[in-house]
Amino acid sequence: MAKVCSIICGAPCSELDTNLIEGLVIAADRGLDYALTAGIAPDIAVGDFDSAESPVPSGVECIRVSPIKDDTDTVLAANTAIERGCNELRFFCALGGRLDHTFANIQMLYDLIGRGICGKLYGNGECVYLLHDDAAEIPRYDGYLSVFSYGESALVSESGVKYPLDCHRLTNSFPLGVSNEITAQTARITAHEGTLLIMEVRE
């Protein structure tokens, strides 16, 4: 059964979609400012707090670490969530900031999927996740749906989209699956083999 954790990260964040926030709530460093501004009291605040402006409110569990560390604040929050038994992690304000942070977050998703944990990054009107030997049903929305091979190659089928694919081998040197659009009520993406990186871009 899914046990959800909502992790509020530190990328520049104009809109925090509070509808999707449920379960255990963890603020990672500057995410604490975003949470408090949105009227959300997190259960836990983690990080080196080199960029949060708000003090940690009383009643919020605080996990403070040294700024000299190998893990990013987001990875620390993810590990905390997993230690507390969560297996579905939603990362808000996790996209749209520095590209190196975004890329580090995507690499973290690959670590999570290897540990059997489902993770999704949200931010900037975009939603990013990985699909490994699995399928996803995605309800139609206005915008673009892009599917990439995360590793060297992946075998993919896409239906319910403008440019369908049937057991096509995608590689990480040719982004054939970029900028598709959902045309049916629901799109179905299947990773028959390998790991797919899915990007939903809403407009």
Next chain:
Amino acid sequence: MAKVCSIICGAPCSELDTNLIEGLVIAADRGLDYALTAGIAPDIAVGDFDSAESPVPSGVECIRVSPIKDDTDTVLAANTAIERGCNELRFFCALGGRLDHTFANIQMLYDLIGRGICGKLYGNGECVYLLHDDAAEIPRYDGYLSVFSYGESALVSESGVKYPLDCHRLTNSFPLGVSNEITAQTARITAHEGTLLIMEVRE
């Protein structure tokens, strides 16, 4: 010998650093607007022109393609540059827009490196490129230097930086090389094995 092509792409672009623009100049779709606004007349304009607002000026070679195509406008521009004998491709306004476009551009770099072509993406104060069985010397700047394994793993050394690495095996599931800083006059990054994704973020 390096034969440079400067390709102006279509990501939202506040500053087009004209100092770096040299060689053959190609505008890809909306990049035509950015080029003309910056007072640059490209040699060639390519794309489906579904998003450029400016008409192609007379004297500019125009390569127009159908919007229903497998290649992105940026890949079309890259292939045009290679056909004209260029082997060092600089892509401006290639970062900072939709994340799926950014990711597609990075995957294109991996294709280019396999063809012996050096490519760098610029935009949003960031510069992104791949390093394969090679080393790079990077002069100091204010900001962050991040090094990722592009494939499953890569063997890397980093010197002249705050957190040096000596023949360390990076993987694409743990971004140990994120948010480093150059401390010496010049940093040296070596990919002993595998492919590194380098991100320079200037502040």
